[in-house]
Amino acid sequence: MMAEALLISAAALCRTSNQTTLSTTTTIMGLLKLATLSIILPATSYFCILGLLIAFPSLQTHAFYLHRVSLTWFKDLNVPEAFGFLPNQVKSFSIQTSDGEKLHAWHVLPLGVYSRNQEHLLAAPSGSDLALKLLRDDPESRLVIYFHGTAGCLASGWRPDSYRGISSASPDKIHVLTADYRGYGQSTGMPSEDGLLLDGIAMVDWAIHQAGIPASRIVIFGQSLGTAVAISLIRHYASEIPAVSFSGTVLVASFSDVATLTATYRIGGVIPVLSPLSRVPPLLAFFNSFLRSTWMSKDRIGEFIRRSESDAIAQKYHLTFIHAEDDTDIDCLHTDVLFWHAVNATKSIGIGYEELEHEKQLMKKEWGSGGWTVEWRTDKGLIRQEMLKYGVHDRLMAYPATSLAILKAFQATDPGFGR
Numbered sequence: 001m002m003a004e005a006l007l008i009s010a011a012a013l014c015r016t017s018n019q020t021t022l023s024t025t026t027t028i029m030g031l032l033k034l035a036t037l038s039i040i041l042p043a044t045s046y047f048c049i050l051g052l053l054i055a056f057p058s059l060q061t062h063a064f065y066l067h068r069v070s071l072t073w074f075k076d077l078n079v080p081e082a083f084g085f086l087p088n089q090v091k092s093f094s095i096q097t098s099d100g101e102k103l104h105a106w107h108v109l110p111l112g113v114y115s116r117n118q119e120h121l122l123a124a125p126s127g128s129d130l131a132l133k134l135l136r137d138d139p140e141s142r143l144v145i146y147f148h149g150t151a152g153c154l155a156s157g158w159r160p161d162s163y164r165g166i167s168s169a170s171p172d173k174i175h176v177l178t179a180d181y182r183g184y185g186q187s188t189g190m191p192s193e194d195g196l197l198l199d200g201i202a203m204v205d206w207a208i209h210q211a212g213i214p215a216s217r218i219v220i221f222g223q224s225l226g227t228a229v230a231i232s233l234i235r236h237y238a239s240e241i242p243a244v245s246f247s248g249t250v251l252v253a254s255f256s257d258v259a260t261l262t263a264t265y266r267i268g269g270v271i272p273v274l275s276p277l278s279r280v281p282p283l284l285a286f287f288n289s290f291l292r293s294t295w296m297s298k299d300r301i302g303e304f305i306r307r308s309e310s311d312a313i314a315q316k317y318h319l320t321f322i323h324a325e326d327d328t329d330i331d332c333l334h335t336d337v338l339f340w341h342a343v344n345a346t347k348s349i350g351i352g353y354e355e356l357e358h359e360k361q362l363m364k365k366e367w368g369s370g371g372w373t374v375e376w377r378t379d380k381g382l383i384r385q386e387m388l389k390y391g392v393h394d395r396l397m398a399y400p401a402t403s404l405a406i407l408k409a410f411q412a413t414d415p416g417f418g419r
């Protein structure tokens with residue numbers, strides 16, 4: 001439509017230039033052609049791609065989850081040494097989901113546990129369950145269940161650095177369990193919103209039943225897409241009877257829901273998704289009505305908080321949102337929105353967005369170049385928002401700010417932990 005309008009106005013311009021001399025006309029015509037081509041071509045291909053995404057839902061799945069973009073070409077995911085780990089520091093294994101998918105998982109040992117058991121670990125035959133024993137047999141061990149972002153796999157980008165960073169807050173105790181969702185890396189199946197929740201449940205089941213770690217010694221961590229999986233998961237467990245509540249949850253670079261995300265997301269911080277349409281709300285709504293995955297985190301976080309604030313849950317909740325102000329993939333406003341939905345759910349009459357932003361100005365602790373934090377406390381729990389000045393979309397998950405937030409989440413159930 002946009003392309004047609006441009007064509008029509010270009011043709012009109014050409015017609016009015018009839019009176020001018022031949023040479024000027026040719027030059028203007030040439031320039032116009034060039035100009036229209038450079039606008040029409042990208043615009044047409046953009047709308048063609050949107051059309052294809054609507055017509056072929058599986059293409060949309062690929063475009064959103066990017067699960068086939070491995071980002072670890074020519075490396076074997078069963079060789080964690082290739083990603084900077086010590087021999088047998090990572091146990092590579094698989095977890096079955098309730099609907100028959102097989103997830104490729106890593107159990108990452110913290111450095112302190114590794115160094116104390118290095119000889120045994122090096123001597124252990126492949127397939128040994130020594131790593132699992134080291135986690136299970138220490139009544140003080142802690143586990144972070146890690147939900148990674150879209151694209152790539154459990155070994156790509158900053159993820160291995162992030163597993164190491166997380167353990168560094170208490171290198172004798174904090175283990176990490178990470179896995180590729182269905183369809184990612186070596187895991188079977190195709191990603192979907194329901195499917196990824198089942199994957200999360202399978203990981204929690206492994207932690208509680210295979211590794212024997214109670215929820216009070218587990219922190220749920222998510223980054224980017226992983227925040228949506230994490231929120232869906234904690235909401236699920238909060239509505240179980242009896243409710244299961246984890247020591248805490250840390251969410252890095254969250255998004256409020258897919259519709260808002262596509263209106264603001266830029267792939268690699270550059271290529272817009274639906275933001276060109278966001279100026280035409282009906283058009284945007286039209287495209288959004290074809291979304292297969294909506295990931296309504298803003299509603300789910302409200303449900304989680306309402307449930308946790310009710311008497312149904314005995315344990316306190318502990319929720320941290322972290323976002324970097326220089327994140328060009330997902331705007332940090334998404335975290336403001338999620339924090340608002342969470343806080344709103346603690347109040348029986350709710351609170352307006354602007355009103356809360358005003359209160360936040362008064363409560364804010366400023367850390368200069370380190371950003372700022374706001375903490376919202378109730379009798380039943382704590383909601384923290386940490387805004388970093390630096391950290392972009394993914395580097396911050398390997399930063400000490402993230403490791404410390406996870407340590408605090410463990411201290412929610414054991415104030416002496418790591419001190």
Ligand SMILES: *[C@@H]1O[C@H](CO)[C@@H](O)[C@H](O)[C@H]1NC(C)=O
Pocket residue numbers: 302341344345347348349350351
């Ligand atoms: C805020 O809470 C109130 C009261 O529970 C609710 O009616 C309202 O829908 C909530 N608003 C948002 C944006 O979640």
